[in-house]
Amino acid sequence: MTAHDARLHAFRTDLADVRLKGEVTADRFVSGQPVRITAPVADVRKAPRPDAGVNTQLLFGDDVLVFEVAEGWAWVQAERDGYVGYVADTMLAGRDQAPTHIVSVPRTFLYPGPDLRFPIAGQLSMGSTVTVTGAAETRGTHYAVLSSGEAVIAGHLRPVDEVAADYVSVAEMFLGTPYLWGGASGFGIDCSGLVQLAMRMAGRDVLRDSDMQAATLGEPVEPGPDYAGLRRGDLVFWKGHVAVMTDAETMIHANGHTMLVSREGLKDAIARIGYLYGGPTGFRRP
Structure with missing residues (x-):
């Protein structure tokens, strides 16, 4: 930067x-x-x-x-x-109406009306914001009706001012999502995009790219001997890459190795990545 x-x-x-x-x-x-x-x-x-x-x-x-x-x-x-x-x-x-709700699941569908049997009108990623103007129920399924007249499953939204308690749990919702260079959505996401979107859903807006995150997110942390000092939520950085620790030994990351958001042992990742890109460049605690 x-x-x-x-x-x-x-x-x-x-x-x-x-x-x-x-x-x-x-x-x-x-x-x-x-x-x-x-x-x-x-x-x-x-x-x-x-x-x-x-x-x-x-x-x-x-x-x-x-x-x-x-x-x-x-x-x-x-x-x-x-x-x-x-x-x-x-x-x-234009910005005609203020958004009231945010998509809180990795992906959801837009319907032309409140009925899941209708052909879909579109799809939205987690983090998308919408304006809810009404509610409807069809055959026991609850829908949020949007200002456009379209409908979304009500349980896939939450008010824009509500946040998740744990950003790592949000990141774990993306397991199996395809890796996409530059991706920042539930349809395809990259390593720093995963960190940014998960943290946003937990109420924290952070910068986009991994070098920006390595320079600004939280504080440096000393991993200690055998990386035993790391804990859930800590970030591990390599040149051009970032992963999230889910516990002291395991991380989750969107990666070009599996081409998915996947779990991997920290030591396994260090050995695998080091062959081409060297070891970690830093550890930070958000």
Whole structure:
């Protein structure tokens, strides 16, 4: 991370966030316009091209600031974690209503009405926020009715101001979820995306990438001889990778080895990863 990391500050040589005036050089400074993500998952790309790499993802209901819209792409900054990049401009709309609930299960379906036999209208990831305007019951199943008229299983939502007690338990809900580089949703997720989303559901917004998390999350912890000083919830970092300890010996992580969110013994992982990438670079207690 640098003082003006381009992942976290909206600036280019031709255009920059007005809040950075006097700190960076640009031809023009503008104020970001507040909008909201309307796609189930929005890829945030490095450049305004469909073949550009995906750095992260935004979820339905995420608030962003838009600094430029051109040729089908919007240059945005996420308000929750500050990440900057390009999303398709069709995935944005105004902030007409405040969200009331958040999806609290890894994945759920949107129905065109309160009936699970209806063909689905879409799907949402954990962390997506919605506006609930009513309730319905059909054949004993309870639904939350959204401002759009669509319905979600009521038990898959919780009020936006309620948080999980243990972020590790949230991370464990994603076991078996496919690994996806840049992924930040229940449909596919990477190592730091898993940490970020699990912690968000426990009421803590943290930065996105593993190097950011290694520099800012909690405090360094000394693992001790044979790593016996580690405990549930501690984070283990490698260069470009992070895992969550579920107990003193076992960790959970989204990884390219199994291409899943999976459990692995810490010592086994250290031996396996070390062959290519070296040993852990640090341990932190959030």
